[in-house]
Amino acid sequence: MTLMHHKILGLVTALYLAIFFLHILYFAIKKEVLVRSIWIFLYITLALHTGGIIFRWVDSYRVGMGHAPLSNFYESLIFFSWCITFMLVLMKKRLSYPVITLFASLISLIWIGYASISPGVDKNIQPLIPALQSNWLHIHVITCFISYAAFVVSFICGLLYFFNMAWTGSPSRSTLEEINYKSVMVGFPMLTAGILTGAVWAHYAWGSYWSWDPKETWSLITWIIYALFLHARFVKGWRGKKIAIISIIGFFSVIFTYFGVNFILSGLHSYAT
Amino acid sequence: MSVIKNNRGEPLPAKEKSLKNIILGFFGSVRLAVAVLTFIALVSILGTIIKQNAPPDEYLSLYSQTSLKIISLFGLDDVFHAPWFIGAIVLFVINLLVCTYNRFFSYFRAEKKVRLPEEKALMSLHMCFKLNLEREKDAIAIIKKRFRRILYQGEDGVVLERAPYAKYGVLLIHGSIFIILIGSLIGLLWGYKGFIVLHRGEVKDMMVVRGRAPKEIPLGFALKCRDFNVSFYPNGAPRDYVSRLEVIEKDRVILEKDVRVNSPLSHKGMHIYQSSYGASPTFVFRVDGEPVSLREQDSHEDDGFIMIAMRFEKAIHDFGPGVQVAFLDNGEPRTTWFLRDIPRMRQRDLGGKKVVLEDIKEDLWTGLEVSYDPGIPFVWTGFGLMMLGLYINFFVVPGKIFLRRLPDSIIVAGVGSRHIDRFGEIFEKIKGNLYDTDAS
Numbered sequence: 001m002t003l004m005h006h007k008i009l010g011l012v013t014a015l016y017l018a019i020f021f022l023h024i025l026y027f028a029i030k031k032e033v034l035v036r037s038i039w040i041f042l043y044i045t046l047a048l049h050t051g052g053i054i055f056r057w058v059d060s061y062r063v064g065m066g067h068a069p070l071s072n073f074y075e076s077l078i079f080f081s082w083c084i085t086f087m088l089v090l091m092k093k094r095l096s097y098p099v100i101t102l103f104a105s106l107i108s109l110i111w112i113g114y115a116s117i118s119p120g121v122d123k124n125i126q127p128l129i130p131a132l133q134s135n136w137l138h139i140h141v142i143t144c145f146i147s148y149a150a151f152v153v154s155f156i157c158g159l160l161y162f163f164n165m166a167w168t169g170s171p172s173r174s175t176l177e178e179i180n181y182k183s184v185m186v187g188f189p190m191l192t193a194g195i196l197t198g199a200v201w202a203h204y205a206w207g208s209y210w211s212w213d214p215k216e217t218w219s220l221i222t223w224i225i226y227a228l229f230l231h232a233r234f235v236k237g238w239r240g241k242k243i244a245i246i247s248i249i250g251f252f253s254v255i256f257t258y259f260g261v262n263f264i265l266s267g268l269h270s271y272a273t
Numbered sequence: 274m275s276v277i278k279n280n281r282g283e284p285l286p287a288k289e290k291s292l293k294n295i296i297l298g299f300f301g302s303v304r305l306a307v308a309v310l311t312f313i314a315l316v317s318i319l320g321t322i323i324k325q326n327a328p329p330d331e332y333l334s335l336y337s338q339t340s341l342k343i344i345s346l347f348g349l350d351d352v353f354h355a356p357w358f359i360g361a362i363v364l365f366v367i368n369l370l371v372c373t374y375n376r377f378f379s380y381f382r383a384e385k386k387v388r389l390p391e392e393k394a395l396m397s398l399h400m401c402f403k404l405n406l407e408r409e410k411d412a413i414a415i416i417k418k419r420f421r422r423i424l425y426q427g428e429d430g431v432v433l434e435r436a437p438y439a440k441y442g443v444l445l446i447h448g449s450i451f452i453i454l455i456g457s458l459i460g461l462l463w464g465y466k467g468f469i470v471l472h473r474g475e476v477k478d479m480m481v482v483r484g485r486a487p488k489e490i491p492l493g494f495a496l497k498c499r500d501f502n503v504s505f506y507p508n509g510a511p512r513d514y515v516s517r518l519e520v521i522e523k524d525r526v527i528l529e530k531d532v533r534v535n536s537p538l539s540h541k542g543m544h545i546y547q548s549s550y551g552a553s554p555t556f557v558f559r560v561d562g563e564p565v566s567l568r569e570q571d572s573h574e575d576d577g578f579i580m581i582a583m584r585f586e587k588a589i590h591d592f593g594p595g596v597q598v599a600f601l602d603n604g605e606p607r608t609t610w611f612l613r614d615i616p617r618m619r620q621r622d623l624g625g626k627k628v629v630l631e632d633i634k635e636d637l638w639t640g641l642e643v644s645y646d647p648g649i650p651f652v653w654t655g656f657g658l659m660m661l662g663l664y665i666n667f668f669v670v671p672g673k674i675f676l677r678r679l680p681d682s683i684i685v686a687g688v689g690s691r692h693i694d695r696f697g698e699i700f701e702k703i704k705g706n707l708y709d710t711d712a713s
Contacts, residue, residue: 127506129510192660209649221318228310231307
């Protein structure tokens with residue numbers, strides 16, 4: 001059964017690919033008009049991506065399951081990539097550098113591409129198991145993935161810090177640092193909100209607000225890493241390479257919290273695979 | 274530019290380097306915080322990689338002899354309750370408290386009398402502009418909308434401040450961690466967890482507490498399962514399981530609730546959760562014509578005759594469900610099987626009594642998790658304060674504006690203590706407002 005949202009999300013995947021090639025073209029011929037068209041494409045993609053998510057929601061009612069598309073691995077990948085693009089558009093003033101939009105939209109492309117191509121990812125709308133039937137699902141998943149998206153931006157800045165990309169119109173190192181800590185300042189409170197809403201939810205669903213489940217533990221590890229980032233920067237006054245390294249380590253922790261725990265470790269969060 | 278103020282910048286006078294200060298310095302240092310947090314993060318990784326709290330045979334099959342020795346030596350099979358892990362958390366709490374103590378007092382020490390800087394000092398500030406003398410009233414009115422607190426007012430000018438509470442954001446975040454940990458400690462000390470299995474219609478007032486030696490403890494009230502239902506999606510996944518429960522005190526029903534996953538019942542600080550369900554058989558016998566219903570492991574005694582329903586099998590070869598019954602034959606213990614669907618195997622003579630297996634019914638039971646945690650209010654308060662603290666720390670923009678009267682004009686200058694760029698935007702807006710009205 002091909003549903004409307006599958007077609008839209010297919011188109012969105014193609015658009016992310018187009019955005020990737022627009023970046024390549026920009027780096028080749030360096031025409032400012034291309035930067036403007038990249039942003040127009042980003043806006044259109046975000047709108048369609050939002051539409052795709054809404055249509056999946058509507059379609060879920062049509063197949064008689066009726067729940068927000070935030071409940072399995074496929075849906076989380078789609079939402080993760082949406083959050084990254086949303087973050088780009090939200091922070092356009094700060095993030096308007098082709099090299100940043102390149103990496104951010106490339107990561108979006110990887111997530112959504114993996115979701116639609118990998119045979120291991122079930123694309124069907126699945127019924128909501130009793131443990132997930134709660135309003136906490138929405139706020140928990142949304143806060144977590146917004147924080148992940150902010151940490152993606154932080155990671156990109158950390159990574160770019162180590163390369164001399166002046167020829168691409170890359171921001172200066174001090175600008176990269178500035179964007180890096182700005183995104184951690186969004187990501188950290190959001191991650192905290194995600195962990196705390198998760199804990200409250202766990203209290204109502206599992207009878208315990210903290211049970212050292214691998215996902216919980218890894219989110220705490222991630223939280224500690226970014227807490228160290230903030231203290232290193234603001235109390236110890238660390239700058240430059242050291243901060244960039246922490247943001248890269250933090251991102252690996254995010255990735256492990258998201259993928260690794262599902263694939264390698266088993267636990268209470270196993271429905272997200 | 275700093276979100277968290279730097280306390281190390283103020284060296285202590287030599288004579289204050291007493292033992293107390295050295296200890297406070299060590300336990301309150303960021304270095305210690307970084308070391309302890311890194312340690313906690315690293316060993317937490319071990320706690321997710323190594324199987325936790327599994328039965329011993331599982332470890333034997335998973336790990337080699339040597340690694341098993343290391344695991345049991347350091348308690349790596351239960352990292353999060355190992356003494357050294359608890360020790361690290363205690364050290365972290367001490368660090369947090371000393372750090373907070375140091376910071377808190379530095380706030381009061383820093384709360385000096387506010388003075389209005391001289392013209393030269395103000396003009397050297399990054400954010401400043403000049404206005405005509407007659408614009409003073411407008412300026413103060415516009416600034417006051419965003420800088421509500423008057424710190425100083427005099428002949429020479431005014432000092433206004435916005436969000437003076439912003440400096441307590443960090444304190445709130447750190448304090449909330451402490452409150453959450455206190456809450457979890459209360460839960461560890463005085464809380465407990467247990468479970469109850471109820472068949473439809475069954476009433477119980479005891480729960481089983483898990484542990485090395487499981488024991489039954491009173492619940493404080495009686496719980497009756499009036500009904501239990503499971504529903505499934507077309508693909509076979511469970512859709513919903515619901516126990517209709519009644520809380521009974523002194524023979525009166527005082528509370529009734531449909532308990533489902535995500536919707537527990539709360540009574541007297543106890544939370545009762547829907548956790549599992551299953552089916553267990555009831556064996557309907559007739560012993561010399563008298564009906565006798567037994568569950569697995571139940572026994573029936575009558576005038577020296579004794580029989581126990583030992584074991585249930587859903588399918589014995591192809592002969593359908595059956596139950597193994599133990600009985601005494603002239604003082605000798607013996608066992609035999611009853612099969613429901615084979616007429617020949619439904620009737621037997623046990624120690625001189627005629628026993629017939631009439632039916633095997635499958636009864637649904639509901640598994641309820643019970644938890645009592647008096648630390649919850651602390652934990653929830655901590656969560657709330659942490660979110661408030663994060664909001665104040667990352668999204669509230671504090672700062673001061675100085676307005677100095679000069680003979681021919683006024684100087685307006687701004688100083689932000691953090692989020693300088695956003696403070697700058699606010700300052701620019703005020704400046705814009707004043708120039709806009711100037712032009713009109």
